[in-house]
Structures are given as C-alpha cells and as structure tokens.
Amino acid sequence: MHNNTRLFFAVAFLFCTGIGLAQQASVEGRVSIHNSKYRTGQIQYVPDTYITAFQAKPASSDNDGKFQLTFVGLPPGTSVSVAPEKQGLVVVNGYELERVVVNQKDPIRVFLTSREELAKAQTELYNISREALYAKKDAMIARLRKNDEDTQKALAELEEFFGHPIDCLL
16 A cells, blocks of 8 residues: 555646646737828837637737747647738738747737728729739730830740630731
C-alpha cells in the first residue's frame, strides 16, 4: 500500500505540474477605423470591440484599440481565425484575420468601417479597376489599327496571352 500511495502522489504531481505548465501563447492587436488617417489626418481607434479566437479567452479592445488574446494549449506557430465584433461596424480585412499565427511578433491589425463606407470603397475600387481595364483595351486596339510593325507585336502578345493563334487580314 505504501508503494501505491507513492505512485498515486507521483501521478498527481505530474498531472498538476502538467496543468501548471500548459503552453500559453498570446497575440496582441489593435482595432481602428479603416482609412481614418486618410480621411481625418489621424487614426481613429475603436474601443470595446469584442474579439474571439479558438482556444483563447475572449478579449475586448481598450480606449486605444489595443487587445491581447491568450491561447492555452496551442503551440506557437498554429494558425487560427480571429473574429472581431463591434455593433454597427463590419470587418474590412476578414480574410487576413482568418490566418493569424499564434505567438506572432507583429500585432494584428483589425480594420472596421460602416456598411455604407465599405460599399462606397468597394464601388470606388471597382470603378478604378474598370477604367484601367478599358484604358488597356483601348491602347491595344490603337496598336492593332496602326497596321505597322507594332501591330505585329501586339498580335504576338495577344496570341501569347490567349494561347491561341490569331488569324486576321491586315
């Protein structure tokens, strides 16, 4: 019985030590309004944003937008998804927040904005992309209409781009 008691205490000690030494890793971050510095001249930080992640105690951003997530039982280098929530605002960089590395050195940057501002920014980006595409198309048509050496180069570029020969009468 004496040996069983020693074995019991040895196992209990190892178990308690294991719990006490559970791996802890953390990630720091900051929440701000998307493009606030561009619009107002200074970064607008967002307090009281609720942030969650797998195997981390939920956190809330302070008045300077700062927060820290502490992970228990996840080894450093594990990729997790971080989910910020703030009433009336949406996450702009959600794709980036899906692949946060536990114990990374650089702080997580969370950008929030209103639904209206997000729609406005997306429309603006779409219009810029469309204008650039049309300008490229118009430049290519102008090169093809010259009917000179540059026309042959333009045709060769198009054939390479499409991976198919272009037959036309010039």
